[in-house]
Amino acid sequence: xSKHQVTLQVNGxxxxxxxEARTLLIHFLREQLNLTGPHIGCDTSHCGACTVDLNGRSVxxxxxxxxxxxxxxxxxxxxxxxxxxxxxALQEGFREMHGLQCGFCTPGMIMRGYRLLKENPNPxxxxxxxxxxxxxxxxxxxxxxxxxxxxxxxxxxxxxVKEAAE
Amino acid sequence: xxPGSFAYHRPKSIAEAVALLADxxxxxxxxxxxxxxxPMMKLRLAMPEHLxxxxxxxxxxxxxxxGGDIVIGAMTTQHELIVDAGLAGKLPILRETAxxxxxxxxxxxxxxxxxxxxxxxxxxxxxxxxxLGATYHVAAKRGERRIAARDFYQGxxxxxxxxxxxxxxxxxxxxxxxxxxxxxKLKRKIGDxxxxxxxxxxxxxxxxxxxxxxxxxxxxxxxxWAEEAAKIATGSTLDAATVKKAAAAAxxxxxxxxxxxxxxAYRKKMAGVMVxxxxxxxxxxAA
Numbered sequence: 409x410s411k412h413q414v415t416l417q418v419n420g421x422x423x424x425x426x427x428e429a430r431t432l433l434i435h436f437l438r439e440q441l442n443l444t445g446p447h448i449g450c451d452t453s454h455c456g457a458c459t460v461d462l463n464g465r466s467v468x469x470x471x472x473x474x475x476x477x478x479x480x481x482x483x484x485x486x487x488x489x490x491x492x493x494x495x496x497a498l499q500e501g502f503r504e505m506h507g508l509q510c511g512f513c514t515p516g517m518i519m520r521g522y523r524l525l526k527e528n529p530n531p532x533x534x535x536x537x538x539x540x541x542x543x544x545x546x547x548x549x550x551x552x553x554x555x556x557x558x559x560x561x562x563x564x565x566x567x568x569v570k571e572a573a574e
Numbered sequence: 575x576x577p578g579s580f581a582y583h584r585p586k587s588i589a590e591a592v593a594l595l596a597d598x599x600x601x602x603x604x605x606x607x608x609x610x611x612x613p614m615m616k617l618r619l620a621m622p623e624h625l626x627x628x629x630x631x632x633x634x635x636x637x638x639x640x641g642g643d644i645v646i647g648a649m650t651t652q653h654e655l656i657v658d659a660g661l662a663g664k665l666p667i668l669r670e671t672a673x674x675x676x677x678x679x680x681x682x683x684x685x686x687x688x689x690x691x692x693x694x695x696x697x698x699x700x701x702x703x704x705x706l707g708a709t710y711h712v713a714a715k716r717g718e719r720r721i722a723a724r725d726f727y728q729g730x731x732x733x734x735x736x737x738x739x740x741x742x743x744x745x746x747x748x749x750x751x752x753x754x755x756x757x758x759k760l761k762r763k764i765g766d767x768x769x770x771x772x773x774x775x776x777x778x779x780x781x782x783x784x785x786x787x788x789x790x791x792x793x794x795x796x797x798x799w800a801e802e803a804a805k806i807a808t809g810s811t812l813d814a815a816t817v818k819k820a821a822a823a824a825x826x827x828x829x830x831x832x833x834x835x836x837x838x839a840y841r842k843k844m845a846g847v848m849v850x851x852x853x854x855x856x857x858x859x860a861a
Contacts, residue, residue, distance in 0.1 A: 410579070410580065410581040410582050412582060428579070429579070429580055429581065429582035429625070430576060430577045430578065430579055430580060430615075432576070432577075432612075432616075435576070451575055451616070452613060452616075453609060453612075453613060453679075453680065454765055456677070456679060459679060465653070465679075465682035465683070466678060466679045466682060467679055467682060467683055468679045468680070468683075471608065471609055471612050471613065471683075472608065472612070472683070473582070473608075473612070475582055476608075476627060476629060520678070520679070524678075538678075539678055540678075541677045541678065541764040541765075542676070542677025542678050542679040542680065542764070542765070
């Protein structure tokens with residue numbers, strides 16, 4: 409068995425831990441760091457429920473080893489709201505636009521939406537649909553997820569959110 | 575699903591990586607983006623004792639022009655191919671093909687080198703490398719060599735790579751300015767491998783096809799270079815009768831397996847349909 413010391417930034421805090429080489433990033437997050445926001449859905453890199461942001465990219469944490477993330481900068485759903493509890497625009501958007509039903513896919517959707525809006529702050533509906541193609545939702549039919557991301561895009565760019573919500 | 579135990583190595587240079595691969599022998603696998611290998615390890619269909627992670631080797635990343643060629647480091651990700659402005663101008667087929675691969679998360683991590691070196695007939699880039707006439711730079715402890723993409727693929731997951739060797743870069747001759755291109759991929763859903771896919775690049779002279787090359791994905795044990803189909807298209811205006819003949823010639827060299835994507839006869843037929851569509855789209859884009 410091969411053990412490795414990893415140090416990385418997780419939601420703005422430095423984390424140092426010992427991991428087995430074969431430990432997948434999703435298991436490291438959920439079981440060693442108790443960050444259970446990222447979910448294990450399909451466990452085959454299809455569904456995107458385990459999506460987190462690593463070094464400025466959305467990644468499926470079920471298909472990376474924790475040791476590969478060593479030295480990196482990681483953001484999970486737990487790091488999205490402000491320290492005072494104010495929701496991130498995407499979280500607010502999912503609430504306001506009914507972007508979730510069971511909520512299982514939501515952490516992955518929001519983390520993917522986060523990177524999508526960083527790269528393309530003003531996406532078209534098609535851009536959003538193509539951009540979240542690696543995240544599956546079995547409840548909503550995606551319509552309200554798209555609206556939630558549009559809501560966040562409008563809010564983050566300073567446009568009238570009320571208009572986006574209509 | 576948790577992979578079996580293995581020892582993890584993270585070399586910082588090609589020299590260090592090939593030394594590890596040579597010393598560890600056939601129990602070692604190089605790890606690129608890992609989006610083919612890690613799922614196999616989770617299913618325990620692959621149980622390497624050693625993984626040599628190529629992710630921190632700076633010298634095998636990036637895209638550079640060299641003479642009339644573009645040389646792409648093996649660890650360059652699909653996402654990096656998509657956003658590279660220089661590539662979009664000179665080799666737009668790579669962007670179009672990369673966008674047809676998997677989904678955004680996978681494209682951020684999956685690499686060109688992994689895609690071409692894995693030997694999976696479902697991967698999209700090998701057929702593109704065949705029809706562009708690319709060459710793979712291969713390193714080993716005993717030295718470097720170059721392998722033409724057209725000589726690389728020998729069977730499903732079976733390539734010209736020998737134990738201890740790794741692909742470090744992909745060298746692609748830049749096609750003539752004004753060429754038209756298209757990658758047509760029929761798939762059931764995002765993230766799926768192709769039911770059939772065709773890549774076309776062509777140039778026009780006074781309305782007729784002056785040069786043409788055609789590649790096919792996932793309709794055989796290996797990617798295919800459809801020479802005969804391209805020969806038929808060359809010199810024509812791509813009238814309906816010629817396109818039909820070219821598509822039939824492409825279908826003739828396929829030998830797809832029946833799978834969830836459809837019976838073999840259907841996938842063969844779709845290879846021809848993809849060729850016809852790709853020819854039309856490449857023609858509409860050519861200057």
